[in-house]
Amino acid sequence: MEGAFSYAPAIAAFPLVAFVVALVFGKWMPKKGAIAGIAATGASLVFSLWMLAAVASGETYHETLYEWTAGEAASEIGADTIGFSFGILIDPLAALMLVIVSLVAFLVHVFSLGYMNAEGETGLPRYYAGLGLFTFSMLSFVYADNLLMAFMFFELVGLCSFLLIGFWFRTRSAPSAAKKAFLVTRFGDYFFLLGVVAIAATFGTLQFAGDESFVAAAEAAIDDGGQLFGFDAETWVTITGLLVLGGVIGKSAQFPLHTWLPDAMEGPTTVSALIHAATMVAAGVYLVARMFGYYALSPTTLAIIAFIGGFTALFAATMGVVKDDVKQVLAYSTISQYGYMMLGLGVGGYVAGVFHLMNHAFFKALLFLGAGAVIVLMHHEQNMWKMGGLKDKAPVTYYTFLAGALALAGIIPFSGFWSKDEILYDALIVGLEEPLIMAAYAMGLLAVFFTGFYTFRMVFLTFHGEPRSEAAEDPHPVGWSIKLPLIVLGILAVVAGIANLAPVAKLANVDITFLEHWLDGEYGGIDEVTYSAYSELLAYETGVISSEQVTVLIAAGLSLLLAFSGAGLAWKLYSDPEPTAHKERLGSAGTVVEDNYYQDEYQVWLAEGVTLPLARVADRFDQTVIDGTVNGVSTASLFGSSWVKRIQTGIVTNYAALLIAGFIALLLGLGVYGGWF
């Protein structure tokens, strides 16, 4: 495996080349750039697997490739230089994520052949260029070795989402959704940027790993017990950590910055799959995992992460219950699932969080692509009430979608169950000692019920019963390019859980927690960024109910019970051949939920009621005082100009006179100055 890593830059470079190729030559290429994109992401996938194998063989890679600036700068802890660089860090976490991202991107590209090309969309070069750039940004973000580089590609990811969500820019809603996604995530990124600057100013380094990393520097600073910018070191770490978390909350659509995500469904479904499963939304959670050592230093931040995660999980799940649009349901499920990951990471369940990130990537990509297939089948109808009966007409789509749904709902033995259960278990054992975490756990647990419900409501409405529209009776056939990704992902959704069968391991006392070992660097890793290193940093007390095995059983049993009851309720309500809506029964609560808890409304109110008047005042100030000054200056200049040019009378004798006068004035002035007279 020697030298494998010298090809690491190529992983990101391939999609970048595809981007350029699609943009420049896409118009003249047979599949409008799709081939280039598939080839590039395929190559990225192969290289990523190679990296994975290299890491498995015990090697890691941490190299600065290009330093774009470096100089003297005194930072708070006493380092006197700072450098900003591009570098690559490939450790078990990054290698795993590279594979996930390139795999999903590859499958999305393949799927697009059926979803976009076959449907006769226009502007395909732009589409494939966007996908290429998106993949490039995300891959670069994943193996970024420092926070600033991560930030830059984080932003690029945001830009790509803007471009792709607004792909159908001629409609009214898509551009506005794109703008919303961009603005809301930008709002979070604003804090992220502050955090980057604060960390750089404090520790004089932005490296994620190694002796020079800001994590190590923060740990040392806390051990010293000194002050940073007038705060306790730990408080300051908390503050900076929370600032960075702002970006995470925006990108990973956590409460209260989740509002952009449902609207982002305006983009092509393939884009949604990419955004939700592997790129944009995943970027936020991945960032927390990436700099988990830093958060581990601050229990406060972790608790906040956990609580936000738990709350978001429940909050989004309740909204998913009442949606009629298949993509909307999936959108809220995404928010909810990322809430779980945050919860997992927040309670110190690093492995659990990453595990769920992986599983979710597979099953959510599957579900979205499945939804995309359904949309193709339904001639671009997205309302679930107009579907039904697709089970028999599109068996591949149905069974793969069902596999994804089971994973999402957390039904044993599908992948989603294992990771979600592990998160909840980790939350539970911490929660037994910490009331706040207990509350977060409770919310997460409750969300399992809603997840089961909305997932199966979706499945039943879409695939079961009688066809409820002409389109559903006569679905549009789908090709291999749609089926193939579904099958691949379907298999993964079923079996991916094997990676870390923690409950089985604990109950049967066998050593089958491969992912934990992987992240622990047992196959190969960098010392400070392993699970065990993080565990040492964590300040959480954990408790058990009577014994570890019993606790595992209770946690798993509870979540399974709730998942089944949710699914069961959905079966009871919607498995009729002609299902009816039950929303009215919810009464006013239903209205509130259907309106998304008025989240959009209050944010609009905040924008219109607070920000807009402030902006108006600023604008008034700008218009009158600043512009007034500027305009005044320019008016005066132009007036002066019209005056100055009158000197040029056109009469040459006057010129001679003025010339002599000017000369004499110079002579007199300098004569007086030089003391001639």
Added chain:
Amino acid sequence: MNDWIAIGALALVGLLIPLGMMLVSYLLRPTVPETSKRATYESGEIPTGGTRVRFNIQYYMVALLFLVFDIETAFLFPWAVAYLDAVESDAISLLEVLGPMLLFVAILLIGLAWAWRNGAVQWAQTPRQVEADSDR
């Protein structure tokens, strides 16, 4: 300072003499107005036309040429003065003595040739000649 008084006196006297002569002449002469006295004197011929005739533009052309080439010859003088000494001196070869001036004259010749070929020294044709030319 005394020298200057003498010069001043001389200047004064020099000014007074012609003025005095003009005054005396004015006082003594008889005044007999006659038109032929006021007429332009043209070597005894009967004047034709006014004094303010417009000169042919070629006058200016020739004058310009003359002016330029005449002044250029002034540069020959310092060279001529130094020439004999330079030829006798061993330090300077004949080429270094003659070369610059030959080059100078050659450049002048190019200028002259140009002026010539472009019709600067060709006397302007009268309208009659032009007619005759076109008749032919």
Added chain:
Amino acid sequence: MAIYELPEWTALGPALILAVTALALFAFDSISPRSTNRQLLAGTAVAGSLTSLGVAVWFTVAGVGTPTADGGNGVIDPTHGFVVDQLALYFMIIVAVVTALIVVASYDYLVDHAYQAEYYSLVILAATGMSLMAAADSLVTILIALELASLPSYALVAILKDNRGSVEAGLKYFLIGSLSSAIFIYGISLVYGATGHLELAAIAEVVSGETEAGSGHDITEMGGLLGLGILMLIGGFAFKTASVPFHFWAPEAYEGAPAPISAFLSSASKAAGFVVLFRVFTEAFPLGEIGAVIGFDWTVAFIVLAIVTMTLGNFAAATQDSVKRMLAYSSIGHAGYALIGLAGLTADGGELVMGAAMMHLLVYGFMNTGAFLFVALAEHWGVGRTFEDYNGLAAQAPVACAAMAVFMFSLAGIPPFGGFFSKYFLFVGALEAATASTAMLVVAAVLVINSALSLYYYSRLVKAIWIEDPPATRDRLAQPTGLYAAIIVAAVMTIVILPGFGPVVDAALDAAGAVVG
């Protein structure tokens, strides 16, 4: 390289080649006065100027003028009154480049013109004068070279004999020019009177008191005479560089002259004026020592002139209607920028600010020439002369208009283009000099203000060309090869001079260091 195998007089090669070219053109015209073989005439002129350029570049690369200690061939004294150093070669390059550009452009501009051969030979003759100005280091040679550049220029401005604008421009240029040269020569006579010498080095020795003046008197007794003489010299150079208060000819001459000639005068002639200005003042009147003789350092004069010139040029340009006249005034403003190069000098330094001025003149040689050549193109098309007449040209001639946008933004000093860098260096240099003299802070501030103002009128032209709608009645526009080639070369150079700025900066700083240090 084998420079030393050549006789020393060949160091003046770039200028001599131009002179020979001019004479060859005259000879050709003498042999067949009525020939209209434009290809041959223009080709000869282009070949001559490009050869001159090549030789100048070759000399620079070969290390002529580079101090022997740095592995160069040292300064060469080809003959009495001339010196070939890095400064001289640098400006010879500028002159040759601009000459080549405008000769190429003139090929199309002069279609159906009666005086082809005369035009080209006068251009090359004037270029010879400018090239010699770069190398002259005695007041005699300076005067002769300066007049050799001026006299053909007068004739060139008025060469459109039936165009009232051209004739009027020529008249004004000539009258102000003759007045200025009278003042200049009188100034020389006073400097000669005070020092007894005309060679710059000898003057400097007298000024610094190393040797006595010819008559054995003490130089400080003649301080007033010398001071007046120096001011009159400044007047003569101010005329050549179109600086206030000797700038009055410039707006009219540039507006009335054929556009390629405007380009020539405002780029090459101005640069030549500046090289003489730089050389005379740094070599003949060393700072510090001159202050003891005439009571003040001449930098004061240049600070005043720079401020006034910048301001007047830019302010007057702001509300012009005619594009050519706007460029003419902006050219005055740029002369003010270049004057900062002298204003910022100090007794023991200032290569940076002077080098910056020289960079600016080089970049200006491309961007300003290009801009005037675009005007020449517009005149060739016959679209009119005001901003409104230029409306929407981009729709019909996008390439030339893109080039024009490059020129305008570069002139205004917008970052990606060459003009930004030279102006930035000027600004930095001015600030550096401000440690010695706080007046330089004012100069720097005025530079910034004027740059901001200049953006207004430059972008006005870009807006007219690119954004406004074209009038419906305009015919199809021709694409004359020569003009297009010259414009595109100028635009490309304006852009690529940015990545290639390193050598330019080195060359300019070396050249400045050669005379300052």
Added chain:
Amino acid sequence: MIGVEYYVLLSMAVFCIGLVGVLTRRNALTFLMSVELMLNAANINLIAFAFYHGNLTGQVFALFTMALAAAEVAVGLGIILVLYRNFRDVDVTVPTTMRW
């Protein structure tokens, strides 16, 4: 022996006469003559100072000045000719088509 300062005063007087001529006369030819006067003022200086300093530089330079003056007149007369052809006048204040 007359001091050099008198020559300077004389030359300055001649220079100023020329200057006044430039500023007040409107005929282009007179303008030209006035400029010639100024050049001759410089020549006076040069000759006087050459004598004063005891070197020939000034005299040679005066020779060059005269040649330049002649060349200048030649070009000037040419321009005045075309001026007359276009404006039917040799008054320098007449051509004012370009201003401001």
